[in-house]
Amino acid sequence: SAPLSVEDIRSDFPILEREFDGTPLVYLDNAATSQTPEPVVDAIVEYYHTYNSNVHRGLHQLSQEASIAYEDAHDRVAEFIGASGEREEIVFTKNATESMNTVAYAWGLEELGPGDEIVLTEMEHHAALVTWQQIAKKTGATVRFIEVDDEGYLDMDHARELIGPDTAMVSVVHVSNTLGTVNPVSELTDLAHEQDALIFVDGAQSVPHMPVDVEAIDADFFAFSGHKMCGPTGVGVLYGKKHLLEEMQPYLYGGMMIEKVTFEDSTWHELPWKFEAGTPVIAQGIALAEACDYLDEIGMDNVKRHGEALAEYAHERLSEFDDIEILGPPADDRGALVSFNLDTVHAHDVSEILNAHGVAVRAGDHCTQPLHDKLGVPASARASFYIYNTREEVDKLVEGLEDARELFA
C-alpha cells in the first residue's frame, strides 16, 4: 500500500481541528480510544437513516437489509484478522472486556477445577487479570503470573517453567497498554499447545495497530475492541476456533441465541449467534466493518510503521530529560505508546499541565495496578499514537513537559 499520508487521514477526523481557547488539540490517548473517521460515522448515520431494523431475518425489507449487513460485518472482521471460519468464529460483544468474560464464563466456569492452572503475565490488563482471578476463585483453579523483567519483557524462561501439565489456559496480552511491550504470542501459543492448554490472546492494542493473523499465531481465542481501531464504542470482538465455540455453552441466555424453546428446555442457535443474546450491537458491528475497510485502505503495515516510528521518536525525545523515567522496552522495540514518569511531578499533574497545552494523554494505572505496584510507581503518564498523529505533536508533548518541570521546580 502507498505510504501513509497523515494530512489526508487527518482530514477524515474533524475532531482533530478542535481548539481549546485557541490551543489546538493534540490527541495522544489512542490506547484508551481512537478517534472515529468520517466514513465510519457516515456508516452509522446511513444505517439509522435508511435501514435501521432489528436483525435475525425479519421478513420485511428493512430487517433483511439490516440482517445481511450485520451478518456480513462478521465476515469482514474475520477477514481482517485472518479467521478462515468467517462469521462462525467471530462473536460481537460490547468490548474486549466482555469478549474475555465470555470465554471465562462459557469455557472457564465449565472446564476449570481445583488443580487446574491459568497462566497470565504480570502485565495483563484488568480485563484479563481480574476476570481469570475471579473465575479461579469460583472454580478452585490457580492463577500464576509470568514475570516481567526490568526492561518490560516477559521472562520466557519463567514462562517455560510455569506452562506445564497442570496449565489449562494461558492468557496473554499481545501488546501491553502500559509498557508497549510486544509479546511473543506465537511462541507462547506453542508452549501452551505443547501442554494441551488453550491460549487466549488479548489483542486490544495489537489488532488496531499491526497486521494480525490469528491462524498464523494459532491462538484459540483472541479479543479486541472496535473503539480502539477507528470503530465506535459498543462493539468488541471475540474470535474463537470454531470447534471450541461449538463445544462451549452460552452463558448469556434469551432471544436470538436460541433454536427451539419449550417450557422444559431450550436448544441453541448456530454460531456465532449462540453467543449473541438479545438485540445485538447492530449499528456498531456494521460500522466496525467500515473501520476495517478504512484501516485496510491505509494498510496495516503502514499503520504499524507509523505508530512505532512516533513511539520511537517520543522515546528518544523523552530520553533527553534525565528526570524522566520511561517504562518498558527500548525505543525501537515497542508498540505505538510510551508511558513515563517525570520525577517530582505526579502523573496526574503532568496530565493536567499537558491538557493546558491541548495535549491529551492518559494518567493513572491504565488498568494494570499490579504491574504498577511491581514497578514501584503509583501511576504513569502515557502518550499513545495512531495514524493521524505527527512528530510535531510529539514536540508539543515535550514542550508541555518542559512547562510542567518549570511549574513544579
Ligand SMILES: Cc1ncc(COP(=O)(O)O)c(CNc2co[nH]c2=O)c1O
Ligand atoms: C490491553 C487491553 N486489554 C483490554 C482492554 C479493555 O478494552 P475495553 O473493553 O474496550 O475497555 C484494554 C483497554 N485499555 C484502556 C482503556 O482505557 N485506557 C486503556 O489503556 C487494553 O488496553
